[in-house]
Amino acid sequence: MYKISELAQKVNLSRTTLLYYEKLGLISSKRQANGYRSYSEFDLQRVKLLQQLQAGGLSLKECQACLEAKINRAQLLQRLQTLDEDIAQKQKSRELLSSMLGMSSMRDWHQTTDKHAPSAHLDWLMTQGFSETQALRLKWLSKDMNNHEQYMREFEFIFDGLDRLGPSSTDDSIKALSSIAVKTGELLEIGCGKGVTTIALAEHTQFAITGLDNDEYNLSCLKEHLAQQLPPLDHSLPQIELICASMTDMPFSEQQFDVIWSEGSAYIMGIKQALESWKRFIKPEGYLVVSDLVWLTDSPDDEVQQFWLDAYPEMATVASRQQMIEDASYQVIDSYTLNQASWDNYLLPLQQKANQLADHVFVSPALADLQKELTIHSKYLGQYGYQMFVLKLRN
Numbered sequence: 203m204y205k206i207s208e209l210a211q212k213v214n215l216s217r218t219t220l221l222y223y224e225k226l227g228l229i230s231s232k233r234q235a236n237g238y239r240s241y242s243e244f245d246l247q248r249v250k251l252l253q254q255l256q257a258g259g260l261s262l263k264e265c266q267a268c269l270e271a272k273i274n275r276a277q278l279l280q281r282l283q284t285l286d287e288d289i290a291q292k293q294k295s296r297e298l299l300s301s302m303l304g305m306s307s308m309r310d311w312h313q314t315t316d317k318h319a320p321s322a323h324l325d326w327l328m329t330q331g332f333s334e335t336q337a338l339r340l341k342w343l344s345k346d347m348n349n350h351e352q353y354m355r356e357f358e359f360i361f362d363g364l365d366r367l368g369p370s371s372t373d374d375s376i377k378a379l380s381s382i383a384v385k386t387g388e389l390l391e392i393g394c395g396k397g398v399t400t401i402a403l404a405e406h407t408q409f410a411i412t413g414l415d416n417d418e419y420n421l422s423c424l425k426e427h428l429a430q431q432l433p434p435l436d437h438s439l440p441q442i443e444l445i446c447a448s449m450t451d452m453p454f455s456e457q458q459f460d461v462i463w464s465e466g467s468a469y470i471m472g473i474k475q476a477l478e479s480w481k482r483f484i485k486p487e488g489y490l491v492v493s494d495l496v497w498l499t500d501s502p503d504d505e506v507q508q509f510w511l512d513a514y515p516e517m518a519t520v521a522s523r524q525q526m527i528e529d530a531s532y533q534v535i536d537s538y539t540l541n542q543a544s545w546d547n548y549l550l551p552l553q554q555k556a557n558q559l560a561d562h563v564f565v566s567p568a569l570a571d572l573q574k575e576l577t578i579h580s581k582y583l584g585q586y587g588y589q590m591f592v593l594k595l596r597n
């Protein structure tokens with residue numbers, strides 16, 4: 203027989219807890235002559251059995267039910283399911299903490315956060331010490347703050363020597379030029395990259411051209427191309443000024459440009475924001491030429507739909523882009539899907555480079571991402587495409 207203090211010590215519980223168990227009828231004491239409670243070996247084992255059941259995550263009430271009647275399987279199954287959900291949630295919390303401490307990839311977290319709270323995500327990245335340029339690259343390219351620098355080094359290595367950073371062709375650019383009524387004045391190209399379009403525009407127009415990009419290296423490649431392609435003494439060719447700045451914060455005067463041009467770059471800050479924030483730099487009745495990746499079908503295959511949902515969640519159909527454009531006070535002058543040559547100009551050299559690197563056993567997440575994208579293009583291009591929009595600012 204055990205006194206309550208002895209039983210409490212043996213099962214490592216307080217007196218109060220044992221008295222509560224007794225009140226619930228889980229154990230029962232006998233009164234000794236001196237009035238003290240005494241418990242039997244059976245009571246000791248009942249408490250130990252109860253503790254074993256509690257270790258399975260059962261509540262006291264559920265334990266009592268198990269002690270008093272046959273095990274209720276449905277109830278236990280329900281408990282197991284709740285426990286599995288708790289474990290999965292805790293595992294997620296663990297993964298997040300370990301990734302924030304740099305112990306694993308943060309890709310899924312960045313991607314999900316960017317889908318649900320893109321502006322707050324970008325802002326938070328800058329709070330963590332990333333510049334706007336880095337934060338935007340992280341959003342679109344590396345998608346992982348723990349591996350950002352290494353990823354970008356590998357990404358730049360892959361693109362080294364490739365001039366086109368997105369689908370485009372001189373024919374498609376000239377087609378857009380032909381629907382613009384103004385033929386002279388100032389033209390700003392945003393996200394000009396290594397200048398394939400800048401040079402085509404210079405060769406086919408009389409505009410004074412400003413090329414803007416936030417990547418010094420891309421601009422240095424463009425300078426080199428210009429030095430090779432445009433003899434400085436040929437005064438019939440228009441001037442090109444290059445500016446390294448962000449498309450989100452451009453150092454120009456209000457209504458400075460007759461035309462703003464941006465092929466494959468406006469998505470970086472978001473088409474809607476670009477339409478709004480670039481407007482003030484365009485002269486009244488001036489033009490905006492912008493290209494964007496769009497759905498060309500209302501019912502894409504699951505694989506391609508999922509791919510672009512992760513890679514470009516804002517991707518829209520032509521009709522809904524045009525609605526956004528109208529809502530932003532532009533008139534659509536022309537809109538057409540870039541031709542196959544525009545894609546070939548971009549994809550063929552990129553595919554060749556990716557194959558070469560893979561042959562040299564270059565293993566990198568940046569290459570793996572590009573190869574995945576190339577596979578999607580080869581399987582599904584046509585369900586989506588690049589759309590050129592020639593827009594005129596409404597009064």
Ligand SMILES: C[S@@+](CC[C@H](N)C(=O)[O-])C[C@H]1O[C@@H](n2cnc3c(N)ncnc32)[C@H](O)[C@@H]1O
Nearest residue numbers: 366367368393394395415416417448449465467
């Ligand atoms: C997909 S590439 C397109 C480049 C070029 N238009 C072409 O078709 O080859 C996007 C370009 O935008 C530039 N870029 C990225 N973020 C930018 C920003 N915040 N401001 C200005 N340029 C940016 C990149 O450096 C890159 O040159």
